[in-house]
Amino acid sequence: MWLLPVLFLLVVQGHFSTCVQRTVRGTAMGTLTVHCTYGRGWESYKKWWCRGYEWDSCKILVKSTGSEQLVKKGRASIQDNHSRRIFTVTLEDLWYDDADTYWCGIEKAGNDLGYKVYVDVDPASGGCCTPGPWSLPSTSRGG
Template identity: 55%
Template sequence: MSSLEGGSLTVQCRYSPVWETHVKWWCRGASWAGCQFVVKTTESEKEVKKDRVSIRDNRKNRTITVTMEKLRLNDADTYWCGIEKFGADLGVQVKVTIDPAPVSLEETSGSPAVTSPGSSSGSVFLEASIILPLISAVLILLLMVASLVVWRMVKQQKKGASAPGGRYLLYKLEPAAG
């Protein structure tokens, strides 16, 4: 699963009917045995929230829903969606990646300033959606100019080839005797 820095991420984990009444949890850490619990359910349908993470157990649909909000780059890690049971718990691994938020430049009093992606102050994003079409247009223009040059060269060669013998005829002009 992946999301942008500052955004949110929702993970849904399904389980079989046998586990409906069991406590559900979300923990963090690459190792199953050593992961740290982030949040656990207390009862069905009740959302439990801890800091920027919430968990909800929908027993009708048999779905655990975990939401992580206001994501930070250091939230990227291995997480586990699990069910508490007698003996070893059940769980499934979820890899979470967080991509940096795009940065925009805004002109304020003649000096550039960095603004957040959600800003509505008319900032200009230097994204691929602007740069790629511009580069494509320049390349197409260069291709058209190159094609025109090649076309003219071929046309001149054909013109020269149409003379008798396929070569240019040279005439020597001498003064008339008199």
């Protein structure tokens, strides 16, 4: 496994996080946004966001097409910006179960490239809420 040799900039609801742990925080019932930057040359490759502690068993939640087109699958979406070399992952209607280990990644021949991101979910302001009836769709990571 090769870790993505690029700088990842993680942004959650307007707050920048560049800490070594690569942990991002969201609020229950809110929207989590993660910006992953990559180096020159990877612009046309497919980007993905997967969930799971282990690299080889994580499940892809959403994958780009290699273009800048927005791709949405369930509550997750991904959009690439080639000129800025950033792909943005968004998870809507965040819930406590979404707290987990995720990966920003780039699909390539052989082993994919990726970087681990920890997601924590804080309580919504004004108290708790009831769990939503949704779940995140997933597919095999492949690669």
